[in-house]
Amino acid sequence: MSGLLIEGSTGTWEVVIGLEVHAQVTSNAKLFSGASAEYGAEPNSQVSLVDAAMPGMLPVINKVCVDQAIKTGLGLNAVINRTSVFARKNYFYADLPQGYQISQYEKPIVGEGVVLVDLPDGSTKEVGIERLHLEQDAGKSLHDQHPTRSYIDLNRSGVALMEIVSRPDLRSGDEAAAYLTKLRAILRYLGTCDGNMEEGSMRCDANVSVRKAGDPLGTRCEIKNVNSIRFVKQAIEYEARRQVELIEEGGTINQETRLFDSRQGVTRSMRSKEHAHDYRYFPDPDLLPLVLTEERIETIRQSLPELPDAKKQRFMEAYGLSAYDAGVLVAEQETSGFYEQVVTASGDAKLAANWVITELFGQLNAAGKSIGDSPVSAEALGKMIGLIKDGTISGRIAKDVFAEMVASGKDAEIIIEEKGLRQVSDTGAIEKVIDDVIAANQDKVAEYKSGKDKLFGFFVGQVMKASQGKANPGMVNDLLKAKLG
Amino acid sequence: MTSLTGLTMAAALDGLAKKEFSSAELTAAYVKAMEQARHLNAYVTETPDQALAMAQASDARRAKGEAGAMDGVPLGVKDLYCTKGVLTTAGSHILDGFTPTYESTVTQKLWDAGAVMLGKTNLDEFAMGSANITSYYGKVESPWRKAGDNRPLVPGGSSGGSAAAVAAHAAIAATGTDTGGSIRQPAAYTGIVGLKPTYGRCSRWGIIAYASSLDQAGPMTRDVTDAAIMMGVMAGFDAKDSTSVDIAVPDYRAALEGSVKGLRVGIPKEYRVEGMPAEIEQQWQQGIEWLKAAGMEPVEVSLPHTQHALATYYIIAPAEASSNLARYDGVRYGLRVEGDSLDKLYENSRAAGFGAEVKLRVLIGTYVLSAGYYDAYYLKAQKIRTLIAEDFRKAYEQCDVILTPTSPSAAFAIGEKMDDPVAMYMQDVFTVPANLAGIPGLAVPAGLSADGLPLGLQVLGKAFDEETVLKVGRVIEKAAAFSARPSFLAGE
Numbered sequence A: 001m002s003g004l005l006i007e008g009s010t011g012t013w014e015v016v017i018g019l020e021v022h023a024q025v026t027s028n029a030k031l032f033s034g035a036s037a038e039y040g041a042e043p044n045s046q047v048s049l050v051d052a053a054m055p056g057m058l059p060v061i062n063k064v065c066v067d068q069a070i071k072t073g074l075g076l077n078a079v080i081n082r083t084s085v086f087a088r089k090n091y092f093y094a095d096l097p098q099g100y101q102i103s104q105y106e107k108p109i110v111g112e113g114v115v116l117v118d119l120p121d122g123s124t125k126e127v128g129i130e131r132l133h134l135e136q137d138a139g140k141s142l143h144d145q146h147p148t149r150s151y152i153d154l155n156r157s158g159v160a161l162m163e164i165v166s167r168p169d170l171r172s173g174d175e176a177a178a179y180l181t182k183l184r185a186i187l188r189y190l191g192t193c194d195g196n197m198e199e200g201s202m203r204c205d206a207n208v209s210v211r212k213a214g215d216p217l218g219t220r221c222e223i224k225n226v227n228s229i230r231f232v233k234q235a236i237e238y239e240a241r242r243q244v245e246l247i248e249e250g251g252t253i254n255q256e257t258r259l260f261d262s263r264q265g266v267t268r269s270m271r272s273k274e275h276a277h278d279y280r281y282f283p284d285p286d287l288l289p290l291v292l293t294e295e296r297i298e299t300i301r302q303s304l305p306e307l308p309d310a311k312k313q314r315f316m317e318a319y320g321l322s323a324y325d326a327g328v329l330v331a332e333q334e335t336s337g338f339y340e341q342v343v344t345a346s347g348d349a350k351l352a353a354n355w356v357i358t359e360l361f362g363q364l365n366a367a368g369k370s371i372g373d374s375p376v377s378a379e380a381l382g383k384m385i386g387l388i389k390d391g392t393i394s395g396r397i398a399k400d401v402f403a404e405m406v407a408s409g410k411d412a413e414i415i416i417e418e419k420g421l422r423q424v425s426d427t428g429a430i431e432k433v434i435d436d437v438i439a440a441n442q443d444k445v446a447e448y449k450s451g452k453d454k455l456f457g458f459f460v461g462q463v464m465k466a467s468q469g470k471a472n473p474g475m476v477n478d479l480l481k482a483k484l485g
Numbered sequence B: 001m002t003s004l005t006g007l008t009m010a011a012a013l014d015g016l017a018k019k020e021f022s023s024a025e026l027t028a029a030y031v032k033a034m035e036q037a038r039h040l041n042a043y044v045t046e047t048p049d050q051a052l053a054m055a056q057a058s059d060a061r062r063a064k065g066e067a068g069a070m071d072g073v074p075l076g077v078k079d080l081y082c083t084k085g086v087l088t089t090a091g092s093h094i095l096d097g098f099t100p101t102y103e104s105t106v107t108q109k110l111w112d113a114g115a116v117m118l119g120k121t122n123l124d125e126f127a128m129g130s131a132n133i134t135s136y137y138g139k140v141e142s143p144w145r146k147a148g149d150n151r152p153l154v155p156g157g158s159s160g161g162s163a164a165a166v167a168a169h170a171a172i173a174a175t176g177t178d179t180g181g182s183i184r185q186p187a188a189y190t191g192i193v194g195l196k197p198t199y200g201r202c203s204r205w206g207i208i209a210y211a212s213s214l215d216q217a218g219p220m221t222r223d224v225t226d227a228a229i230m231m232g233v234m235a236g237f238d239a240k241d242s243t244s245v246d247i248a249v250p251d252y253r254a255a256l257e258g259s260v261k262g263l264r265v266g267i268p269k270e271y272r273v274e275g276m277p278a279e280i281e282q283q284w285q286q287g288i289e290w291l292k293a294a295g296m297e298p299v300e301v302s303l304p305h306t307q308h309a310l311a312t313y314y315i316i317a318p319a320e321a322s323s324n325l326a327r328y329d330g331v332r333y334g335l336r337v338e339g340d341s342l343d344k345l346y347e348n349s350r351a352a353g354f355g356a357e358v359k360l361r362v363l364i365g366t367y368v369l370s371a372g373y374y375d376a377y378y379l380k381a382q383k384i385r386t387l388i389a390e391d392f393r394k395a396y397e398q399c400d401v402i403l404t405p406t407s408p409s410a411a412f413a414i415g416e417k418m419d420d421p422v423a424m425y426m427q428d429v430f431t432v433p434a435n436l437a438g439i440p441g442l443a444v445p446a447g448l449s450a451d452g453l454p455l456g457l458q459v460l461g462k463a464f465d466e467e468t469v470l471k472v473g474r475v476i477e478k479a480a481a482f483s484a485r486p487s488f489l490a491g492e
Helices: A063-075 A173-190 A229-248 A294-302 A308-319 A323-330 A333-346 A349-367 A378-389 A395-408 A412-419 A427-440 A442-449 A455-466 A473-484 B009-017 B023-036 B048-063 B105-112 B160-167 B184-190 B224-234 B278-293 B306-327 B342-353 B356-369 B375-395 B421-428 B432-437 B466-480
Strands: A005-008 A011-024 A086-090 A100-104 A113-118 A124-136 A140-142 A151-153 A160-166 A202-212 A221-226 A257-261 A266-269 B043-046 B074-078 B116-121 B173-178 B193-196 B216-221 B264-268 B297-301 B401-405 B441-448 B454-461
Touching: A005 A229, A011 A173, A011 A229, A063 A124, A063 A160, A063 A173, A063 A294, A086 B306, A113 A173, A124 A173, A173 A202, A173 A229, A173 A308, A173 A333, A202 A229, A221 A229, A229 A257, A229 A266, A308 A323, A308 A333, A308 A349, A323 A333, A323 A349, A333 A349, A333 A378, A349 A378, A349 A395, A378 A395, A378 A412, A395 A412, A427 A442, A427 A455, A427 A473, A442 A455, A442 A473, A455 A473, B009 B023, B009 B224, B023 B043, B023 B048, B023 B074, B023 B116, B043 B160, B048 B116, B074 B160, B105 B173, B105 B224, B116 B160, B160 B173, B160 B184, B160 B216, B173 B184, B173 B193, B173 B224, B184 B193, B184 B441, B184 B454, B193 B224, B193 B466, B216 B224, B224 B441, B224 B466, B264 B278, B278 B297, B278 B401, B278 B441, B278 B454, B278 B466, B306 B356, B306 B375, B306 B421, B306 B432, B356 B375, B375 B432, B401 B466, B441 B466, B454 B466
Parallel strands: A221 A257, B074 B116, B074 B173, B264 B297, B264 B401
Antiparallel strands: A005 A011, A011 A160, A011 A202, A086 A100, A100 A124, A113 A124, A124 A160, A140 A151, A202 A221, A257 A266, B043 B116, B173 B216, B193 B216, B193 B441, B401 B454, B441 B454
């Protein structure tokens, strides 16, 4: 149970959250024009006549964007609507050249679906998807370039977005964060959105309301355009408490749009100089209804990659991993791929999981790097694990070897040779060290023999120390037991 | 010999082919005719230099044996078509100084076929009107006068400048656009031929939108043969217009040669509207007789939802227009009237930039799409539109074409019907259903009213069957032998 319950003065409150995610479709061109959709170009350098709404211009649907939406719908286990309709959402704004946004209203391309969300306590929760529709992005208004004028950059105007609307199934900021994390992973696996929230290619609106358990839904407020998963969680937690306090003080919640101020950690009502909008949706007469054939959907279905849930299941079954370890490894497609290469190179799935999750992630986090920039290749890590398995080095020495691999980029075998770290598994050599330790610690031997079993660890430590950690720990155990009787 | 400007397009092409005259000579004659006809205000922009340069290029092509289907033919272009490097106004103040960097698909096809642009013809503002009195660039006058009455008459609208130019011989032919009758009604008023093709037959790309689901480009010509020639050039699929249809373009001129014997002509009983002048009714009857004489079989058909067509049109067209015209906001091109906030900039620019008729339709359109009214108006209108299309589909099970009057009256004087928008809208009562159903319609001059003004007949056809429509139109043309000329003719 990860729901957030707020203890108010009048009782316990439950938080109800639904999220609307705007995910920028990964595509070369915009939704209805041939202009490039790439991020970060010079302002107004990627604007076609259609994007600037020149007179007489007409939209033509980009088939790639449609395929990406279908793919995403399939990845969300959702209904793909065979017929969908583009509609115009009419409103005036300087960064909306047409005076309307082409979106989908009554008939979206994707209907109901479901996402399996992994919660922090290890449990999972099904979150319903209400719909996914395609729409154009607006341009960007720059208000800070001139004291009295606003500048408009239309590069983003017309870029394809998928609006993915969840059901109000979420009950806490943590659940919302877990849902977004999972959704982002699915989109990235599918290659339909890069999930980059900093560049705005994934943005989130959160609808938040509170109610007493069992009551009907309360009035919701919409927190617009939150641009990180952490902020979504913070915004929800703040907003829920604000609503509870307001209601308990005798106030009422107005359905309104709010913005999250990440510096102060609060939500604020958007200045409502903007009039109550009537968007006057109607089917766009420049576009025919979008009709999808079964073949098209099937072809895309065949091209779907293995998605996180299926991969997690496979990792648990094929590699004997725990749900937690499998979950960590499949969170990013690149990590899971790296892991599987380590498994192949090492021949030991469990050791591979431990090394990737504990040692490699530790190093990467410390250096602030992602798996793509790993200083140690999957192949090299796998080989090193192989050397543990075949007894060439001990697990403990391996940590030193790995640290050296990270630092120097050298292969494990070379480091082992150079530093003479090869494990000693020669019975005679180990026996000699044991004999020396026993000879030097006669008093301890006597105590051990009189029943102080705990001292066994002391002898092991002394032997390992004397061998500079290179003695094969298993053999040390066996030989010590024999010698000490 | 007839003067050069007296030739039809077919005759001019013939003369050019036989080297009887050059396109430069033909075009020079039209440049002069255009000047002589200036009092009609048929052109917003004259492009004589461009015309002569295009004519010379045409002559050079012809000398090399590379002449296209309309090579050397001087045309007027309705100022709703975007023309690269040439001011394009839509008859509106709000497009002040707007010079496109692109050429509409249809005009590009015409230039590719060798045609010559004389200039941009006047029109009702954003093609909204039936009399060509709403243009920011002034009213257009018809070259016709009533017998014994010298008051200037309207040329019809919205393609009134194109109609007046063609009728007055200030262009061999012109392009028009037809949203509710804007090609056919002015053609009927000025005694010329106008064809509204099937929706999707011609590309809308680069034509300034009025009502996207109804707008269609088409030719306005001296006779049916010219319409067939020009239609063959204007038609065709365009990947840049999602509503254009990928069907091969037939040889329309060749289709004129075919027989109409045995074809059935539908006479819709619902088109006998109350208060229709007797002379319109008589003209219609005459048309039926002509087609019978040519071996066609008249059948009565029913188009039961006709009475709702005009109301339906005046919901759907303004709805689409209210959204299509949102882009004229003073921000990126055209007229800008500054204000101290973005909203003020919009208000000032649009208040100054749009005329009264455009404002009226934007308001109607905004209203019918508003929350609470959408279902009662827009959605209901869409349902009726479907029923009207269904009416035609059923009627065409019994007939091949349908014959109706083009307009319920002949042209009226400028200033008449001004105070009653609905009386004005009534001029489109016979033409609007074809737009709602997406089917082709041809206006052919058939006779004169008692006042000596042209009266037209309209041939409606099945979707993408312009061939039969033109063929039947040619039969009417031959039988009518319409030879009356307006009181003003340039170049005479």
